Amino acid sequence: GAGVSQSPSNKVTEKGKDVELRCDPISGHTALYWYRQSLGQGLEFLIYFQGNSAPDKSGLPSDRFSAERTGGSVSTLTIQRTQQEDSAVYLCASSSITVSDTQYFGPGTRLTVL
Amino acid sequence: AQSVTQLDSHVSVSEGTPVLLRCNYSSSYSPSLFWYVQHPNKGLQLLLKYTSAATLVKGINGFEAEFKKSETSFHLTKPSAHMSDAAEYFCVVRKRNRDDKIIFGKGTRLHILP
Numbered sequence: 001g002a003g004v005s006q007s008p009s010n011k012v013t014e015k016g017k018d019v020e021l022r023c024d025p026i027s028g029h030t031a032l033y034w035y036r037q038s039l040g041q042g043l044e045f046l047i048y049f050q051g052n053s054a055p056d057k058s059g060l061p062s063d064r065f066s067a068e069r070t071g072g073s074v075s076t077l078t079i080q081r082t083q084q085e086d087s088a089v090y091l092c093a094s095s096s097i098t099v100s101d102t103q104y105f106g107p108g109t110r111l112t113v114l
Numbered sequence: 115a116q117s118v119t120q121l122d123s124h125v126s127v128s129e130g131t132p133v134l135l136r137c138n139y140s141s142s143y144s145p146s147l148f149w150y151v152q153h154p155n156k157g158l159q160l161l162l163k164y165t166s167a168a169t170l171v172k173g174i175n176g177f178e179a180e181f182k183k184s185e186t187s188f189h190l191t192k193p194s195a196h197m198s199d200a201a202e203y204f205c206v207v208r209k210r211n212r213d214d215k216i217i218f219g220k221g222t223r224l225h226i227l228p
Contacts, residue, residue, distance in 0.1 A: 033216065035218070041220075041221075042202075042204065042218060042219065042220035042221035043204065043218040043221070045217070045218065091158070093158075095216075102148070102160050102163060103148075103150075103158075103160075103206075103216060105157050105158040106157070107157050108157070
């Protein structure tokens with residue numbers, strides 16, 4: 001079946017503009033994660049959605065970052081008033097709720113803020 | 115609270131020699147533990163996972179990891195390194211049987227010397 005998809009694959013924007021990044025998880029996966037990976041760095045957790053529970057937003061770096069998950073499926077990560085330090089690859093992953101769940105990662109969106 | 119520590123940010127080994135990537139975890143509950151690999155310009159891929167069955171877990175590409183509760187460790191090993199093993203490796207922990215976010219380590223970059 002289809003894996004996790006993300007769009008766009010690349011996004012170049014000017015400092016101060018808003019951007020929206022989209023994630024389509026694997027059908028039936030109740031958990032959805034957003035991570036950020038800066039050049040040469042590990043994965044930085046941003047936000048976690050699990051079913052209908054309130055999302056865990058503890059990783060969002062500032063109030064310029066927000067995310068929604070509509071209908072328990074597609075998620076959108078929004079970055080307002082982008083800054084150059086926001087440049088990174090933004091990764092989305094989904095997993096099922098079973099005991100032995102595994103995260104399946106999307107290909108990522110490479111964001112470049114000029 | 116959960117946490118995971120990858121003790122080395124970079125590891126260099128010669129081709130044909132053993133690989134050891136170290137990971138220690140902290141968890142209030144019996145954890146599930148994973149290793150993911152990220153090759154240059156590629157997506158994250160699950161290498162292996164421990165979820166309470168055998169403490170020695172075998173993964174893809176000849177890698178294995180041993181869960182040692184007394185040492186709170188989950189080190190990744192391979193008897194003989196290959197050039198294609200050069201990549202970044204991430205140790206991951208999550209609570210088992212609970213809804214909770216997954217915690218990534220900061221990663222270990224493995225260099226293979228010819």
